[in-house]
Amino acid sequence: MKLTSNTEPISPPNTASTPELLDYSSTDGCPHRLHFFSAANPYPHSPIVLFFPAMGVKASNYFTLAENFNQQNIHFACTDLRGNGPLHKRPSWLYNFGYREMLQQDWPAAINKLKERYPSNPIYLMGHSLGGQLSVCFAALNPQDVQGVIMIAAGTAHYKAYHHKWRAYIGTQIISALSHISGYLPGHLVGFGAREARQVIRDWVYNARTGRYRIKQDKGYKVLDGYLTQMQKPVLAISFDGDKHSPHSTTVKFLDKLSRASKIHIRTSSLEMNIANTGHLNWVKCSGKLAPKISNWIAQQRD
Numbered sequence: 001m002k003l004t005s006n007t008e009p010i011s012p013p014n015t016a017s018t019p020e021l022l023d024y025s026s027t028d029g030c031p032h033r034l035h036f037f038s039a040a041n042p043y044p045h046s047p048i049v050l051f052f053p054a055m056g057v058k059a060s061n062y063f064t065l066a067e068n069f070n071q072q073n074i075h076f077a078c079t080d081l082r083g084n085g086p087l088h089k090r091p092s093w094l095y096n097f098g099y100r101e102m103l104q105q106d107w108p109a110a111i112n113k114l115k116e117r118y119p120s121n122p123i124y125l126m127g128h129s130l131g132g133q134l135s136v137c138f139a140a141l142n143p144q145d146v147q148g149v150i151m152i153a154a155g156t157a158h159y160k161a162y163h164h165k166w167r168a169y170i171g172t173q174i175i176s177a178l179s180h181i182s183g184y185l186p187g188h189l190v191g192f193g194a195r196e197a198r199q200v201i202r203d204w205v206y207n208a209r210t211g212r213y214r215i216k217q218d219k220g221y222k223v224l225d226g227y228l229t230q231m232q233k234p235v236l237a238i239s240f241d242g243d244k245h246s247p248h249s250t251t252v253k254f255l256d257k258l259s260r261a262s263k264i265h266i267r268t269s270s271l272e273m274n275i276a277n278t279g280h281l282n283w284v285k286c287s288g289k290l291a292p293k294i295s296n297w298i299a300q301q302r303d
Contacts, residue, residue, distance in 0.1 A: 017070065019063070022077075023087070024113040026105035031087040034113055035059060037066035037076045047122045047298050048114055049150070051078035052107075052131030055204070056187050056194030057281075058084060062128070064284060068291035074298065075121065077114060081131065082106050083197055091197035093183030098199030099134065100215040107138040111145050124298060126150040129246060129280070130204065132237075133157075133254065137213055137224050140231035148234040148301050150294055153243055153280055155250025156257075157204055158211035162250065172208035176201055211253070225257060234262040236297045238290060240278035241269040266293060 019035035026032065039046045049069055053059055059078045066076040082102055083091045091097070107125075114123060123146050125135035132154025139149050155161060159169040175192060179185040179201040187193035199216060207213055213224040235258060239251040248267050255263050270278045273286045283290070 017067065019066070022113055022117070024109055026101070026109040028101065028105050030082060030089075030101070030105065032079055032082075032106065032109060033085060033087055034077050034079045034110060035063070035066075036114075036117075037063075037070055039073045039075050040070045041073055042075065043073070045120055045122065046073055046075055047124055047147070047302070048075040048077060048118060049124050049126050049294075049298075050110060050114060051076065052125070052127040052135055053078070053081055053084070054129030054131055054153075054280075055081065055196060055200075056084065056192075057128070062284060065287045065291070068288045069295070072291055072295035074291075074295060075118070077110075079110050083200075084194060090195055091184040091200075095197070096184075096199050097197045098216055099137075099203040099213075100199075100217070102134055102200075103138050103141065103215060107134070108142070108145070122147040122302070124148050124150060124301075126152065126294075127154055128152050129154050133207075133213075136231070136235060136254075136258070137228065139233045140224065140227035143231060143233050146233065148236070148298070150297075151235065151237040151251070151254075152290075153240060153246045153283065154237070154254070155239065155246040155248075155252075156211060156254040157208040158250070158253060159208055160211065161253040162247065168208070172205050176205040228257045229259050231258055232260050232262075234297075234301050235264070236294065237263065237265045238293075239265070239267055240273075240280075240283055241267070242278050243280045245280040264297065 017037050019037050022034040024032055059080045062078050069076040089095050125146050127135035132151035135149050139146050159165050162168040179198040184198050185196040185201050187196055214221040237251050239248045273289050275286050
């Protein structure tokens, strides 16, 4: 794992539709905004894909996915991770949060907002990188709330899953130290993520160091791996050749945790995607190649 930016600009979205903006709040008062793109020819129970971004990447960078899903008669909604959106406070010494707030506050608030408006439509979580990992963790903790999860370039951060293990280990520890010194991670200065809360980084580095997932409680931590082992919701994972942040091996290691889930892992390449290099972000530019595969998988879950 290299300390290289995962927030390089993605080409501006090319979507003909304008999203419906749905503002809502988590129970702790944190404001959020959902961008909802309606399917081209919706039917009463058209599925909804609810998308969560990678660490440090804006929700607007994924708008181009919406058109591709809408053409498959799938509604598409996306929202920013806490601390990254236009309505959010920025992480600081005084404003800190981690996986706990995201999984127990933000994910359920977004789902509840969609269910208020579309109570009969099945919801599939989809996430890129950290957004994908946390979406699976949420589904493991709350299986009644979603129909399945789509992980895209979203393998574990565990250093042992990487080819250059010790480079990955040392890199994540440097990131952890910087977040503790600054009170938050100045991601744009160090070339990793954006301005990230130190507890988010602490939770992420714990996964990188141990391979396990946990959320901070008022006293101690709650380990999530047992929930992941018992989860039975279907999971579709997509990984890309040339992705140095989430190579195929990290996806395999994450999926190994889901011993009872129905899992499909699609490994794809720049040749198949018809792009010079897929990497960790470029796949968004040619997501039209992925939407039919994901649509077929969703249809199989509903049969």
